[in-house]
Amino acid sequence: MKILDEVSRTLNEFLLVPSLTTAACTPDNIDLSAPLVRHRVGETSPIRIATPLTSAIMGAVSSPRLAIALAQCGGLSFVHQNQPYAEQAAMVEAVKRHKAGFRFSDINIKPSATLGEVSALLESAERDVAVVTDDGSPHGLFVGLISTDDFHPRRHGLDDSVASRMRAAADLVTAPPSVTLSEANTLIWDHRLDVLPVVDAAGLLHSIVLRRDYELHKRFRNESIDADKRFRVGAGVNTHDYRERIPALVEAGADLLCIDSSDGYSVWQAETLGFVRENYGDDVRIGAGNVVDGRGFRYLAEAGADFVKVGIGGGSICTTREQKGIGRGQASALIDVAAERDAYARETGVYVPLCCDGGLLTDSHMAIAFALGADFVMLGRYFARFDESPSPLVHLGGQFLKEYWGEGSSRARNVSRYEHGGGSRLTFEEGVDGYVPYAGSLYDNVDLTIAKLKATMISCGATDLRGFHDGAVLVPVSQQSFLQNSAEIRLR
């Protein structure tokens, strides 16, 4: 037996002591970009993101819609693995198809459909315009466009055909697949189009370009995109069905994988990492975890992990510490793992980034995590609260709430955790099923978080995250100063 000579500390137990703010410390000048995968010290990580936020590998959090929104804001989502791998791969594909600028046409209808049908389709998808193709498929023969401006439910019979009110292909401006995004946008502006259909020589629909995306694109200068300008997206995997799941996710175009487990310090993770290196070399990037000490970090780094995720039992829906008695305060875990990451980098010349996962309840917790050495953070509760998360919005007791449940809860009925036979089958729950306060749009909230992180870094005299960590001066807070930080207590 060994007892560590420390008290396990949470992120809540630290404050940052400001350092000199120089003239270089202005919000525009602050770089929040982060490396996601291993690289040689002094070189650039092959995958970086402009906003160091990732969304948790959870069914209540990382859907295609949230993944697209977060990639637009410069972060990255990990689509959850608690579903058959074909369904997970389809979610990854849905994000990859949503190429910045060119869109896979997802709202399509046949000319023989009725106005009632197209009206219901547009309403349920919250869109203004549908593409008409001969067979109603995304790559059928392009026949026309129909928008909510082309018919009125009281003027036109809902049983009338789409063909009777659509704007026909012959009268529309289209572009060939060779068109560049900037040429497409010129056509959109010159012809005052809302939609530019991209149609090949045989008349088949290739994709569409939307005016709305052009406007959004100007706002999202930091988008996480791949070399083909498609949004980047990650995907969770497990150590049970990885031989089938990983190839499906790679085929679907996942940019980054992550082994999703409460406890990453296991031979199962080394085997999974070995499978990736054997079959894909460095073409497939994969993180591992979760760990809470330097031993776990080194084991996974040596096994080939591209990044290592830190955090056991700190998540807002976690009951792992009660159920299994394992875990460590998130601050203590980060301090230990960050020291090992830096030692590993000095010894080997290879930098393996750290992700701080779980228990980040406020923006200031994120700031403390970066100061303690996290390269990027993973958030569940934070993103579950937004419009873009897949969980239902409910109105309870005069409050708007979003449902949020742990992957170890019985609601999640984790496929790999509960349904794989043999010795790995687990029968007890390790997470709760509850609600979080609804907080509106991801875009607004991420903007606010970025503004606060920058303000913290300005106070600490830092202009990038590595400099912030290197120069940070932190102090543990006593129970008394902790209480003093709480406005509720001050106002009592």
Ligand SMILES: NC(=O)C1=CN([C@@H]2O[C@H](COP(=O)(O)OP(=O)(O)OC[C@H]3O[C@@H](n4cnc5c(N)ncnc54)[C@H](O)[C@@H]3O)[C@@H](O)[C@H]2O)C=CC1
């Ligand atoms: N970060 C955290 O603190 C926690 C996270 N969770 C989440 O719950 C979900 C399930 O996590 P876990 O229960 O840790 O799932 P897991 O699949 O990693 O582990 C379940 C059990 O299977 C065993 N196992 C794994 N691979 C095996 C293999 N190839 N052969 C034989 N046995 C094997 C493990 O040792 C463990 O006993 C994940 O989404 C995880 O993120 C759950 C609890 C805590």
Ligand SMILES: O=c1[nH]c(=O)c2[nH+]cn([C@@H]3O[C@H](COP(=O)(O)O)[C@@H](O)[C@H]3O)c2[nH]1
């Ligand atoms: O003990 C647990 N039981 C669960 O059912 C569970 N589901 C997710 N997770 C972990 O919590 C992280 C998200 O935490 P937050 O909501 O605090 O951001 C996630 O990223 C996971 O690491 C769980 N932990």
Ligand SMILES: [K+]
């Ligand atoms: K272990």
